[in-house]
Amino acid sequence: MLIVMNRNAPPEQIQRVVRIIEAKGFTARPIPGGDRVSIGILNNEGPVDPALFLGLPGVKEAIPVTRPYKLVSREIKPEDTLIQVGGVTIGNGHLTVMGGPCAIESEEQALTIAAHVKNAGGHIFRGGAYKPRTSPYTFQGLGLEGLKILAKVRERYDLPVVTEVMDNETFDQVEEYADIVQIGTRNMQNFSLLKRAGLSKRPIMLKRGMSATLEEWLMAAEYIMAGGNHQVMLCERGVRTFVRHSRNTLDLSVVPVVIKESHLPIIIDPSHAAGVRDQVIPLSRAAVAVGAHGLMVEVHHEPQNALSDGAQSLYPDQFARLCADARKMHAVVRAES
Amino acid sequence: MLIVMNRNAPPEQIQRVVRIIEAKGFTARPIPGGDRVSIGILNNEGPVDPALFLGLPGVKEAIPVTRPYKLVSREIKPEDTLIQVGGVTIGNGHLTVMGGPCAIESEEQALTIAAHVKNAGGHIFRGGAYKPRTSPYTFQGLGLEGLKILAKVRERYDLPVVTEVMDNETFDQVEEYADIVQIGTRNMQNFSLLKRAGLSKRPIMLKRGMSATLEEWLMAAEYIMAGGNHQVMLCERGVRTFVRHSRNTLDLSVVPVVIKESHLPIIIDPSHAAGVRDQVIPLSRAAVAVGAHGLMVEVHHEPQNALSDGAQSLYPDQFARLCADARKMHAVVRAES
């Protein structure tokens, strides 16, 4: 923590800050700068609360220096985390493609789409059983029945499945049927759910909140890891900005930063970012090119009849093309690194 | 719903859209415009899913016209909702000031601050027992012990209390002790929690999500009302933007729009928006001036020792000044309306 003083802060204001730092058991080191004094805090373990200083007379800013996250940090664990799900490895060096419908609508729908996903070379099947919906009046998912259909998909096609959990009440159930448990955008800072996920035996896919900073996102992953579950993968799905030509703005620049800051795998969901089918294939190529470890894409054999998010779902042949493109891109990226 | 076609969409593409509309049992009305055809959808009950049309050949846009919310809408219920808590009325014509610490830290702390809140003319006491914290390593609140302290505050000072609920597991407990149950920013779209709140006998204060649109916020309130609980108040607490001079950007322009669109009361929380004490008093005045029905403000007798959010907490004498200012402002606003 660095405390920046006003340009003309008198010595007694500076001394007061020094005394407060020392009263906490830390060391204060005043730094006279070009036009003002700053005061560094030394020998603190973990972050210091800026609130201790902001609002004191003469204090202009309190700038945190120490990163608040630990377990997710590459500084703590330099080697990449690899996550094993069935025969699939997720993480550095691998490119994992997950495909499937937004929501499980019926056994027939799920099995039909899963066949396409498998044939195209997809590695993991996705599909929502419990659906977070903006409106209480729209389709909320098949629930347990949807989970059972997912289990059939896994059995029939040897595809691990990922599905979203919405609350602690249904966590046991979801955990029983899913190979990867997804925590959605709207729950990224549902701390009770994160704590439960920390106790899970399943790998967790943690989607980035609609307007989460990198730090908040990594701290949400830290909650899960602090609970004992170290199998966490991150999923970027677009953030909310002023932009209107896509539903959300896919933040691909977060990928190299995540890889630098953390050892956890990072997956890209271009479907929710784009909101329309046209953008999904080019954004998927870009995601692989920027270095992401995987893709999660919505596929539907009859998008115009889908119960949710049909406009952003790919037709099966588009998904097949996407998988082929992604493999070629990944070959180039791997050869370069 | 209005389907906008490409400039040169041939008749067969237009006919296909018409057929899909009619297959759903609605009426299609093509509108030849200046340089392209649009197709209006008639006789639909409730919203139509744009996904039915987006991605079809020749379709440029699908523009929703019907508002998705019902129970929260002033079009459905023109008269203002008033909420009664103890002797306090919240809603049109009243100005309700809620004050207290970010977190309940001890009985002594809570009672000390509550005395200040009462003396200053505050109507409701706020204080967190369960705290959503970005980091798993920081103070998470006193939990049940905090709730019991809130009960003492109410008893001692005849102040209704508002406190946050974080999950369904502790909802019964929070509901037992609180007069108003708060759903926080990070849980605005925790739909399981919203459904539980819909079954509650307590009024709910629903904070706006960090980057929630007005529509998403009202739809979250719709979840609660659809569950049977019609006592909902909204709370604006700043949204996330590129701006860095305040922690969040307080969106005061939402107030007249909420009042136009909905009958629910709207409260402003300037403390979380500002992030620093200096801005809280002027923003509180502005909130009353723009027509909000209440304020929720953080107060602490020793902000520099607060366990959370001390930098944004007012000193007791500042809170007293804020209450006095707010009353004067409200008198002017009421006289004008």
Place this chain on the structure above:
Amino acid sequence: MLIVMNRNAPPEQIQRVVRIIEAKGFTARPIPGGDRVSIGILNNEGPVDPALFLGLPGVKEAIPVTRPYKLVSREIKPEDTLIQVGGVTIGNGHLTVMGGPCAIESEEQALTIAAHVKNAGGHIFRGGAYKPRTSPYTFQGLGLEGLKILAKVRERYDLPVVTEVMDNETFDQVEEYADIVQIGTRNMQNFSLLKRAGLSKRPIMLKRGMSATLEEWLMAAEYIMAGGNHQVMLCERGVRTFVRHSRNTLDLSVVPVVIKESHLPIIIDPSHAAGVRDQVIPLSRAAVAVGAHGLMVEVHHEPQNALSDGAQSLYPDQFARLCADARKMHAVVRAES
């Protein structure tokens, strides 16, 4: 400037940073922190370029501490700047209301509206002669003819006039006719125009850019002051965010921060922020309540026939009510401060 090193940066990386600092003639002061070393830079005059350090091995961040602005800063000039235009004083203690149409359309239109502005108690008449328009196909303003109409308004009603300048070619002309020269949102960082404004004898009203930070805005004002023109007022008109219920998001929290950081007056334009008439009056009240020194509002006697921005223009009786409200609000605010 504070250079933050990686957690495990070896001594030679730290030494390299120290050497670079010293090679520039500054003093380096290493600060061993909780989990990493930071290095303070001392004895620099003016800001240091972070680019010197970012990208060096072992360097995590370079955090600027010194504020880049000087002349606009309250640290340099503690007393408020007051600007005198005709008989009107703008700045601390005064509330200046500017009203008029978006664009000057004809002499009759301008004189009609000016009469309403004068009668309602407005202090300054606004009206565009050169109009920045998103589309090249829409009305671009009357140009010189519009400026001459403004001169007639001033003469007839003894109202100083403010109008926008769009380029250096027409600056002499605008300066000749206007009492206050406005630099618009889209030109806030048109540095050639700012330099020309620095040579002007007229006060400048500098609107905030659509997504300008406070620092960028103050630095744009610094350009004008560095050129020798110290009569600058700032104008907040809403910033661009994800929000869709108003055209822009009026950032009222910037007002107390501007007043703290700078001695320049700050005006609020609620019309461009709102985009619709309904929000203009409540936002004007809020602007006065938060401490702004003035308002700039669009008024039109026939908004439905206006050539631009009619939807946000007030009817004359609404403007009269706004002026009355603003005066009452200002009386309360002044009494409190």
Place this chain on the structure above:
Amino acid sequence: MLIVMNRNAPPEQIQRVVRIIEAKGFTARPIPGGDRVSIGILNNEGPVDPALFLGLPGVKEAIPVTRPYKLVSREIKPEDTLIQVGGVTIGNGHLTVMGGPCAIESEEQALTIAAHVKNAGGHIFRGGAYKPRTSPYTFQGLGLEGLKILAKVRERYDLPVVTEVMDNETFDQVEEYADIVQIGTRNMQNFSLLKRAGLSKRPIMLKRGMSATLEEWLMAAEYIMAGGNHQVMLCERGVRTFVRHSRNTLDLSVVPVVIKESHLPIIIDPSHAAGVRDQVIPLSRAAVAVGAHGLMVEVHHEPQNALSDGAQSLYPDQFARLCADARKMHAVVRAES
């Protein structure tokens, strides 16, 4: 234009809107919807101003349907625009890499870097002679001397050059020396400059404004084309969002939308988006993968001594790697399309 009425708007309010539409010479077509009436406007040429209707009693919204841009639109000109500069072709099927320093600092610096750009396979040399700088106190570029150095670079290495123009006063000069004239982010809506660019014989590179919507950006290009200059290329360089891990958020999803909406080439500038060197190579790969027609990248042989933007400049060997990567990526993308 579609006028959406309030749910309970009485017939006389609907009739009033119809009368206003017809008074303008258009055709009104009322559309009774699920829960409200909308009114379509037919037979209008070009866009209708929403201000005509917003604010009328009973009117809820006015939704524009017609796109405001013409000449830039692919609906008007379906085939791609190709731009020829020296021996270099920019546009569909080609991948053009532009490299060079942020600012021209000296002849030696420019020639040294240009040799690296040429050797790496770069096609065009970039370098600023007139520099838009946030602070009036920092290096503003070499001006005419810088332009003359650019001319030497072109002569010596047979590399066309691109450089920024800041105002109309220096446009003739810049045009004389540059092969491509760049209009910068901060001037994207400097309409006087756009009009001048419309008269230029040189191709224009139009950077996207910091928070410009796609429509505003295309309308700015429309200004140039409406003036008679049809050689326009667009350049995305990151937009301003809440995100802090990169300087701006590179909006790669705009690329497929631009290609769908317009026939103009689109270039990506990853250097300004990222702000730090580490992200530039992965983002460049992603830009090619998403379908961009070119890259503009900052290169410096001694970034730590650069007078501006050193932290984001690549070392020469990094730039060589980037060019090689980009070519491989482009081969994959071309084979797929």
